[in-house]
Amino acid sequence: MKKLKNIFIIIICVSVASQIHFNVLIQGFTIAFSVVVFSIFLYNYVDLNPIKIAIITGITTSLYKSFWLYWNIMSFSKVIKMTAPEIVFYVTYGIIFYFSYYKSRKKELTKFMILVFCCDFLSNLVEISVRTKLIGINSNIIKDLLIVACVRTLITLIILIAMKYYKSFLIREEHEERYRRLILLTSAFKSEVYFMNKNAAEIEDVMKKSFSAYQIVSKNHYPDELKNLTLDISKDVHEIKKDYIRVMRGLEEITNDKIDTEPMNIRDIINILEIDTKDYIVTKNLDIELKFKVDCEFYVLKHFYLMSIIRNLIFNSIEAIDNKKKGLVKLKIEKVEDEYVFSVSDNGTGINSSNLNFIFNPGFSTKYNKETGSICRGIGLTLVRDLAQDIFKGNIFVQSIENKNTIFTVKIPITSFRR
The missing domain is CATH 1.10.1760 (Arp2/3 complex 21 kDa subunit ARPC3)
Structure with missing residues (x-):
């Protein structure tokens, strides 16, 4: 066929x-x-x-x-x-x-x-x-046929070479697109694994508390039903912890790749994020302008985590703009004294002053799905803060005026990026 x-x-x-x-x-x-x-x-x-x-x-x-x-x-x-x-x-x-x-x-x-x-x-x-x-x-006809054959052969060669270059260009474009998607996927994946590692410590703490509750109940001669209940809770938490750690270790093995050891230029990181963000804006048909500016040059070894920080802040800004016309999201990276400063700002809905002290708390979110009514899980800013502090020894700050703008600023010591 x-x-x-x-x-x-x-x-x-x-x-x-x-x-x-x-x-x-x-x-x-x-x-x-x-x-x-x-x-x-x-x-x-x-x-x-x-x-x-x-x-x-x-x-x-x-x-x-x-x-x-x-x-x-x-x-x-x-x-x-x-x-x-x-x-x-x-x-x-x-x-x-x-x-x-x-x-x-x-x-x-x-x-x-x-x-x-x-x-x-x-x-x-x-x-x-x-x-x-x-x-x-005669000889003239033969000469003319030779010229015709030569010209058509040359045209054929030019077209074939052009086709080869075009194919190689398409393949290169496809490989670059796959690489960008791989980097973004790995960034999100590793960030989730990092967050799971932090949760493992909290699960351990819950298990200790549940077992302490069992010991207190046993010593004070509470009813057997309560004693058995606290013991079952302790056992269940222990089993959950084992399964959780097993899954987490498996995920960590998947991310153990040579790509993790290769430092990445900050401009390349931002270029990938800019392409991804523009694609998202076009797909969602949003009226949002992006302005990305990098005023310094440096390499990042743990680039997956930095990418996750910046990407979360950018998409947080996009969500804050909502359906506002002529939205604007700005990213600026500069060197200030002994720190690299990453600022992400938007002209969105802003943050209510009463919520500013809670936005980095795990689970806190004011966003919900309008179709299902489900509240978002609210780990984005928590993850950003934890990565900035734990991985890069930096800090994050927020300034916001309700219904006007919001600026997130991440400050990371230059020494955190030195190899």
């Missing part, structure tokens, strides 16, 4: 390209762009038999040209006489190509181009021989 589809594509393209031509040398003989198109298809569709393709293409192209010529000449015999020799051209081309290249194990562009030149010249020579019945072929 795929081969039939490819054959159909070749027939259509070559037939259309055959209309780009000019008459030279003798009456009825044309130099057409279709030969270039035919050669390019032979190079790309290596699984198709050149002889079969040449026969089908030659017949189809001749019929196509006959149809248009008939309206002008109105003589079927003259039209056939003018177009039929083209079938000879394509068949000759296909046979030469089949035995010289298709059956050859070694296939390379240089060999292909030499063969295209030979096929073009020899096929034209055979076609003219058929048209003139071997009469009238």
Whole structure:
């Protein structure tokens, strides 16, 4: 089915390209762009038999040209006489190509181009021989055929090289896109694992408290039901902790990759975040302008965590803008004395002054899903604070005026980025 589809594509393209031509040398003989198109298809569709393709293409192209010529000449015999020799051209081309290249194990562009030149010249020579019945072929005609073959071969080479560069460009773009997605995914993944590690310590604390409760109940001779209940709670928390740690260790092993050890330039980090954020804004059809500015140059070893900090703040700002028209999110990174300062600001809804003291608390959130009514889990700013403090030994500050703007500022010592 795929081969039939490819054959159909070749027939259509070559037939259309055959209309780009000019008459030279003798009456009825044309130099057409279709030969270039035919050669390019032979190079790309290596699984198709050149002889079969040449026969089908030659017949189809001749019929196509006959149809248009008939309206002008109105003589079927003259039209056939003018177009039929083209079938000879394509068949000759296909046979030469089949035995010289298709059956050859070694296939390379240089060999292909030499063969295209030979096929073009020899096929034209055979076609003219058929048209003139071997009469009238002289050195001038042979010279002209050599020039035509050379020009069409050169055009074919240029198009093939352009196609190769275009394909490599698309592949490079695809690889870059995959790399950006991998970096962002790994950043979110590692941040979640970090947060789980912190939760493990809290689970341990809950387990100790539940066991202490069991000991108190046992010593004070409370009812057996209460004693058994506290013991069951302690056991359940212990089992939850074991499962939690097992899952967490498995996730940590997944992230143990060489990419973690490679420092990343701050400009590359911001470039990835900017592309990702712009894609999100376009996808959500938001009226938000981004202004990212990096005034310093440095490398980050733990770039996944820094990316998570900045990304959380940026998307927090986008959510704060909500449906406001002409939203603006700014990111500025600069060096101030012995610190790198990261500031993310927006012209969104701002934060109520009564909530400013609680926004970094785990679970705190004023956001909810309008469709389901579910409240967001509220670990974004908690995670940002913990990463800034624990990983980079820095601090985070917030300034906000309700219904006007919000500015988050993260200050990290320069020494935290030195290798």
